Amino acid sequence: MLIPAHFEDLPFDPQRPRAPRRQLRLESEGSTASGETARVLIHNISTTGLLIESAVTLAQDERIELALPEVGNTAAHVVWMSESFYGCRFETPLPASALGTLELFSRVISKAAPSESADTLPVRIARLRKEQGLTLEALAALVNVSKPTVWAWEQGKTRPTPERIAALAKLLGVNEDELLSGRDGNALAQALNQARQVVAEAFGVDPARVKVSIEL
Missing domain, CATH: 2.40.10 (Thrombin, subunit H)
Structure with missing residues (x-):
């Protein structure tokens, strides 16, 4: 309510x-x-x-x-x-x-209200916290804020400061860009490496010579 x-x-x-x-x-x-x-x-x-x-x-x-x-x-x-x-x-x-x-x-x-299915920063914080097995109170203690503050982050009422973002990302097992944008940096790197391998094998060249361009 x-x-x-x-x-x-x-x-x-x-x-x-x-x-x-x-x-x-x-x-x-x-x-x-x-x-x-x-x-x-x-x-x-x-x-x-x-x-x-x-x-x-x-x-x-x-x-x-x-x-x-x-x-x-x-x-x-x-x-x-x-x-x-x-x-x-x-x-x-x-x-x-x-x-x-x-x-x-x-x-x-x-x-x-933000959609529960939307991959927003509040949704990511809540999802990653649960994946780490942390309660609101436990995460609040680790970041040195109050439990209502973490609750407000996850509800989209307030936004963590840049300093808190860095600490949150480390505690939640992701990098800052992944926490803020939702993009999985490791998955992207793996996809790029696979693309280079496929192109290199097709043209018989060293994968290091293959450059991949991404347009969003």
């Missing part, structure tokens, strides 16, 4: 003069009614809490309010954070029926 949303600042609360009050509003059409730019993505939501990605910096145990259809304003607290990802727990669990309504919002951008 992926739901676009945005933060709106709530009026000053004299009971909590130092704590900012924010309300998280869903965007059923992918745009804000008020023109706010504090965009948020709700990645997962359950009856007990939710995982959000936000450029707005939240504090540990910060209280936010969510405007949810069929439920109204619902309070949640930040219980963990990792870079731009925040795990929040509802003060009062949601009714199970509310999740069905929220599912409708996620369908708005479901077509924009």
Whole structure:
């Protein structure tokens, strides 16, 4: 479930003069009614809490309010954070029926999600990690990042930095070009060698004299 949303600042609360009050509003059409730019993505939501990605910096145990259809304003607290990802727990669990309504919002951008069959960088990272027998947590520890960060790479939410790409390629058993492009360098080299051998045998020349040109 992926739901676009945005933060709106709530009026000053004299009971909590130092704590900012924010309300998280869903965007059923992918745009804000008020023109706010504090965009948020709700990645997962359950009856007990939710995982959000936000450029707005939240504090540990910060209280936010969510405007949810069929439920109204619902309070949640930040219980963990990792870079731009925040795990929040509802003060009062949601009714199970509310999740069905929220599912409708996620369908708005479901077509924009990368295809599972497409050979993209996120797909390659996930596939190679599994081939190496590594869990999200294990790969995160080896690359010295958080588990949600690796999860975000594999979901296409963020992209590894060049330094992380180098470390990932080494840990996943491929070179950097293969990780970034999906091209198997070893397979290409073998194919070129075979082509040289075939041409050399046909014309009776040394394979080293055969040059192969590839047009893509």
